[in-house]
Amino acid sequence: MGSSRASTTMALLLLVLGAIVSVSQGQLQVGFYSSSCPGAESTVASAVRSASASDSTILPALLRLQFHDCFVRGCDASVLIKGGNNNAEVDNGKHQGLRGLDVIDSAKAQLESQCPGVVSCADIVVLAARDAVAFTGGPSFDVPTGRRDSKVSNLRDADVLPDVKDSAQVLRSKFAAAGLDHKDLVLLSAAHTVGTTACFFIQDRLYNTPLPGGGRGSDPSIPDAFLSELKSRCAPGDFNTRLALDRGSERVFDTSILRNIRNGYAVIASDAALYNDTATVDVVDSYSGLLSAVFGPYFRPDFADAMVKMGSIGVLTGSQGEVRKLCSKFN
Ligand code: HEM
Known part of the structure; x- marks a missing residue:
């Protein structure tokens, strides 16, 4: 009896601890789209695979893209917004040479036809970087998803990115x-x-x-x-x-x-x-x-x-931000 009470208490404790850990990860979870858009991860992987078939240099570019997204305001796809008047975050010189945004757009277009309004651009960036690592011979790993997209993109926000000349x-x-x-x-x-x-x-x-x-x-x-x-x-x-x-x-x-x-x-x-x-x-x-x-x-x-x-820096989750229809534009 005593030991069954102890094990119930222990189980409850583990449940509470688990909840605390998942909250501290910003409510991201592995397989977030498993029921809302079951093909999400494989669609991103196939978009990355097909882009790399014609240009293998796209793989490192996609890996770099996650760094540039996550370091500026968090992993929120703010870097993907195209402004038009050179005032968007992506126009900052710190993002010089950034490529692979079209691969994210193409994965997003496929996902919009499979499950409209469900998969965020911020998650696609992180999934594509994960796939790029595996496709160049690096480790394969699970990444938690459930990020939402920002409604903000400011030129000067990218000033915080590290520079080659930094000590x-x-x-x-x-x-x-x-x-x-x-x-x-x-x-x-x-x-x-x-x-x-x-x-x-x-x-x-x-x-x-x-x-x-x-x-x-x-x-x-x-x-x-x-x-x-x-x-x-x-x-x-x-x-x-x-x-x-x-x-x-x-x-x-x-x-x-x-x-x-x-x-x-x-x-x-x-x-x-x-x-x-x-x-x-x-x-x-x-x-x-x-x-x-x-x-x-x-x-x-x-x-x-x-x-x-x-990938969990400054993420937006729950009802924060939005899930963009087009990665390059706010809804
Ligand atoms: C520590 C601060 C960092 C600095 C100052 C830095 C700087 C740079 C620079 C100057 C380039 C060349 C860009 C070009 O000419 O296209 C580059 C490329 C690259 N960076 Fe970084 N980087 C840093 C951290 C990171 C991180 C954290 C990642 C990802 C985890 C990353 C991934 C890459 C990749 C994969 C490339 C090759 C891109 C390509 O071939 O198109 N870097 N980085």
Whole structure:
């Protein structure tokens, strides 16, 4: 009798704890559309798959899109709104080079014909990024859904996005402002294991870095051989040529980006900065060491957890915001 009462109390306690945890995740839940739009996740996956069949570089672009959506006002699809008078969030220079918005639009169009007004654009962004990770050979993971779309898009809101020139300290504080710690910063920056950067983002690193003795030149932390390689790819004033963020391993989702960062072969300055701060150095080392594949920490599940964490920044749920009919326009 006593033990059955104890187990009932324990069951109730677990129920209450479960409720608290689900509230603290902003009422998102895995499989949110399982009855309201059962084909939601597979439709997004097939839109991503078909876009990548004609252009595989769309996969890293979709992964980046989640970061750019979630860091500005939260994961609310505010980045997808097209203004017309250059006043929408997406017009901010911080979103330079952002692609993949058309893939989200195309998944949304299919979903509107299957289940009108049900699946939010904010969820499509997060699902597409999740699929992009898996399709480049990264981990497959569940993402909770149930986000709603914002009714707001302001040009200046995107000023908060991290910049390639930010120091590790500034990057850490921008991540902290979004509820993410130094470990998330390293894990999520390792998304640069896939994809490319325009030379635009490394011009200053190659030719215009303030030097300790005065004047400007190349970032002295870049090893000589790598500096010549980068300069030969990105001549002064070349903004458009693209080069791999993860030297030697641009298409495969792996930990080589972390070894590149450790060995001085980071391409963009913000990745290099991760090796200038004791806390982030420890994280880079812990995931790039030979033994981590055997004894942990394990990069793939931890990266997936960090993506889920980033995907819950500032979400709108319940009756907040709206579910847009077109991702590029408020209803
Ligand atoms: C820590 C701050 C970060 C900075 C300063 C930064 C900066 C950049 C820059 C400058 C590019 C090149 C863009 C282009 O030329 O098209 C880029 C690309 C990319 N970023 Fe980041 N990033 C950061 C964090 C992240 C995070 C958190 C993610 C996702 C989890 C991410 C995913 C990507 C991906 C996948 C690409 C390749 C895009 C493509 O190939 O089209 N980045 N990033």
